[in-house]
Amino acid sequence: MVNENSFISLNEILADALVALQDEDTRKLTPGFYRAQVRNGVDELGFDTVFQECPPHDVPMPANHIITAPANAYRIKNIQIYTGSPDDIGYVQPLYWKKGARTEGFEKGYTANNHPGNYSDIYYTSPNWGDTDIAYFFSYVRGNIYISDSCDSYDYVRIIYDGIPSGVLGDVKLIPPEVRKAIVLWVIEKCASFLKIKYPEYRTVQLDAAAQLDEYGYQGAWHEARMRLKYLGKKVMRDVAEYNTRPRA
Amino acid sequence: MAVDGVTLRYILYDILRDFRQRHAQADISEYQLLYWILIHADRLRKLHIQKIDSGEYLVIYPTVSVVTDSNDNKYIVLPARIYDYDLDKGVVFITYDQRSGDDNPVFTQITFGRTAPSKAKRLQYREEEAPSPDNPYFYRVGDNIYFLGVENVSMPTVEVGILQALNPTSLTLDIDQPFDFPQDLVPILKRQVLDLGLWVLNVPEDLRNDGANTQSPTQQQKFIKTSEQTKTDSQGNQIFISEQQT
Numbered sequence: 106m107v108n109e110n111s112f113i114s115l116n117e118i119l120a121d122a123l124v125a126l127q128d129e130d131t132r133k134l135t136p137g138f139y140r141a142q143v144r145n146g147v148d149e150l151g152f153d154t155v156f157q158e159c160p161p162h163d164v165p166m167p168a169n170h171i172i173t174a175p176a177n178a179y180r181i182k183n184i185q186i187y188t189g190s191p192d193d194i195g196y197v198q199p200l201y202w203k204k205g206a207r208t209e210g211f212e213k214g215y216t217a218n219n220h221p222g223n224y225s226d227i228y229y230t231s232p233n234w235g236d237t238d239i240a241y242f243f244s245y246v247r248g249n250i251y252i253s254d255s256c257d258s259y260d261y262v263r264i265i266y267d268g269i270p271s272g273v274l275g276d277v278k279l280i281p282p283e284v285r286k287a288i289v290l291w292v293i294e295k296c297a298s299f300l301k302i303k304y305p306e307y308r309t310v311q312l313d314a315a316a317q318l319d320e321y322g323y324q325g326a327w328h329e330a331r332m333r334l335k336y337l338g339k340k341v342m343r344d345v346a347e348y349n350t351r352p353r354a
Numbered sequence: 355m356a357v358d359g360v361t362l363r364y365i366l367y368d369i370l371r372d373f374r375q376r377h378a379q380a381d382i383s384e385y386q387l388l389y390w391i392l393i394h395a396d397r398l399r400k401l402h403i404q405k406i407d408s409g410e411y412l413v414i415y416p417t418v419s420v421v422t423d424s425n426d427n428k429y430i431v432l433p434a435r436i437y438d439y440d441l442d443k444g445v446v447f448i449t450y451d452q453r454s455g456d457d458n459p460v461f462t463q464i465t466f467g468r469t470a471p472s473k474a475k476r477l478q479y480r481e482e483e484a485p486s487p488d489n490p491y492f493y494r495v496g497d498n499i500y501f502l503g504v505e506n507v508s509m510p511t512v513e514v515g516i517l518q519a520l521n522p523t524s525l526t527l528d529i530d531q532p533f534d535f536p537q538d539l540v541p542i543l544k545r546q547v548l549d550l551g552l553w554v555l556n557v558p559e560d561l562r563n564d565g566a567n568t569q570s571p572t573q574q575q576k577f578i579k580t581s582e583q584t585k586t587d588s589q590g591n592q593i594f595i596s597e598q599q600t
Contacts, residue, residue: 132441135467135491137483144482 112278113285118143121285122292126300126310133300139292146291150284151270152179154331159268163191163261169210170252172262174245180267184243184250186259198241198259200252206244208251215244215253287330290318359537362529365391369547377555387547388529392522394546395535400437402536403517411534413518417451417511420501428509429500434518442468442494446515461513466492466501474502 119139123129131139162175166186174181189195208215218229244251252262270279280288297311319325370387373380403411415433422428436444448466469477469491477483477491485491485503492499499514520534521527535543 130443130447132443132468135469135477135483137467137477137480137489141480141482 111282113280113282114278115140115143115280117278118146118280118285118288118292121289122296125289125293125314126296126307128296133304134296139296142292142295143288145295146288147270147280149291150287150327150330150334151267153327154334155267159266162264162266164264165261166252166256166259170254170256171210172250172252172264174248174250175264175266175268177268178264178266179269181245181250181264182267183263183265185263185265186241186252186256186261187263188258188260191261191263194261196259198256200241200243200256200262203240203242203244203253206242206251206253207246208244210251211257212254215251281334283333284330287318287326290314290326291320294318294320359532360540361531362388362391362527362533365533365540365544366529369544369551372548373551373555376552380551380555382551382555387551388527389522390547390550391543392520394550395533395543396520396522398539398543398546399520399535400439402539403437404439410536411517412446412515414513414515416513418514419511420509426505427500428504429495429498430512430514432497432499432516433514434516435497435521436516437519439517442492444517444519445492445494445499446517447513448492448499448515449513450509451511451513461515464488464490466490466512469493469502471495477502 122143123131123139126133128134159175159178162178164172184200185197186200187194187197203217204219206215206217218226220229223229240253241256242253250262250264256262294311294314297307297314301307301311317325318327320327322328366384366388369391370382370384373382373387399411413434418430418433420428420430432445438444445468447461449461449464467489470493474485474491474493477485483489487504487507490501490503492501494500501509
C-alpha cells in the first residue's frame with residue numbers, strides 16, 4: 106500500500122529504458138512505440154495480478170437492464186444492487202452470475218438450461234435455491250451486463266472491477282514504485298527483441314533483461330513485482346489473522 | 355566550429371612541400387591539393403563524428419523557413435549539406451522555434467521524430483505513434499525535410515540542428531581560418547592525402563600510353579606501395595622521406 110503521490114509516470118520508466126537501450130534520441134524506434142511498450146508492460150502486470158484498484162462504478166438501474174461494462178474493466182470482482190443513491194445507500198443485494206443466461210433485456214424473458222420454466226429435462230430441473238421469480242442474477246455477453254428482471258426494485262448497480270491500467274496511464278503517475286524494476290526490464294526486453302534484427306548487438310541486451318525479468322518463472326523481477334503487489338500492509342495482515350483466529354461460538 | 359587550431363593553409367603547404375621534396379617538378383596546384391585535403395577531411399570527419407558522441411560539430415539553425423508545396427506538405431530545405439548517416443542522424447534534431455514559459459529550449463520538450471515515406475503508414479496504426487502536433491515526424495527527401503503531423507499548424511519556421519559536412523567546392527572558403535576538423539586526425543589526413551598524391555605521381559610506367567607494343571604473352575602489373583619515414587635534418591626539423599617498395 107503506497108501513497109499515490111509516490112507513484113511514478115510512464116516517462117520515468119522511459120527515462121531508464123532509453124538509456125539501457127542506447128536510444129535516447131529515439132531514432133531506432135519512435136517515441137510513441139516506446140510509450141506503447143510501457144503501456145503493454147503495465148497491462149501485462151495488471152493482468153497477472155491486481156495492479157490498479159478502480160473506484161466503484163455506480164450506474165442507475167437502466168430501463169432495459171443492460172449495462173455496458175466500465176471502460177478499461179477486464180475483471181469484474183463484484184456486482185451489487187442497492188436502493189437509495191451512491192451517497193445514501195440503503196438496502197444492498199449481491200448479484201450472482203447465472204450460467205448460460207441469455208436475454209434481450211428487461212421483461213423479455215431469458216433462456217438458460219437451468220430455468221424455472223424447465224420441468225421435464227432429465228438433467229436440469231427448476232432451481233431449488235429459492236423463488237426464481239425474485240432471483241437476483243446477471244449474465245455477461247460481449248462487454249454488456251444483463252440484469253435479471255427482479256432487480257427492478259433497486260435503484261443502482263455497483264460494479265467493482267479491476268481495470269486495465271494503461272487505460273488511464275498517460276502523464277499521470279500511476280505506476281507503483283515497487284514494480285518499476287519489472288516494468289523497466291519488460292520494456293527493455295521487448296524493445297531489444299524488436300531491434301535485434303537490424304542491430305544484432307541487442308540480442309545480448311535482450312537476453313540480459315529476460316534473465317533478470319524471468320517473466321514466466323519465479324526467479325526474477327516479474328515474480329517479485331507480483332509478490333510485492335499482493336503483499337498486504339501490516340495492519341491488514343494483522344486484522345485478517347485476528348479475524349481468522351477469533352473464538353467461535 | 356573551432357575557435358583556434360591549425361588552419362588549412364598550414365596543412366596545404368605542409369603537404370605541398372612534402373610533394374615537392376619527392377617530386378620537384380610535380381604539377382599539383384594548390385587548388386587540386388586543397389580539393390584532395392577537403393574530400394579526405396570530410397570522410398575522416400564523418401567517421402569521427404559517428405564514433406565520438408560530442409557536440410563539437412553540431413550546427414544549430416534557430417529559424418529555418420518552412421515551405422508549403424502544392425500538395426500542402428510542409429517542408430524545409432536543409433540549410434547545408436549534411437552527412438548521410440544511418441537513420442538520418444545527420445539531422446540531430448528539429449523542433450518548434452518557440453520557447454516555452456520555463457525558458458528551456460524547445461528541443462528538451464518536443465522534437466520531431468524520424469520516419470521514412472515507406473514507414474509512415476504504420477504510424478497511423480497506433481494512437482501513441484500517430485503523427486500530431488505533439489508527436490510530429492520528419493522524413494528526408496534529398497535536401498528537403500518534410501513534416502508529418504503539423505499539417506494544420508501555423509509554423510513559419512523551425513529550429514534545426516544538423517551535422518554539417520565540409521564543402522570541397524566552396525568558393526568562400528578562408529584557408530586562414532581555423533580548420534573545422536579534429537586536430538588529432540590531422541596526421542592521418544596528411545598521410546591519406548600524401549598516399550593519394552604519391553600514388554598519382556608514381557603511376558607505373560606500363561599504365562602510361564606511350565604507343566609501345568604491349569602484346570607480350572605475360573604482362574605483369576607492377577604495384578608500387580609508398581610509405582614515409584621521418585627523420586630529423588641538421589636544423590632539427592622533422593622531414594618526411596618516401597620509400598618505394600615494388
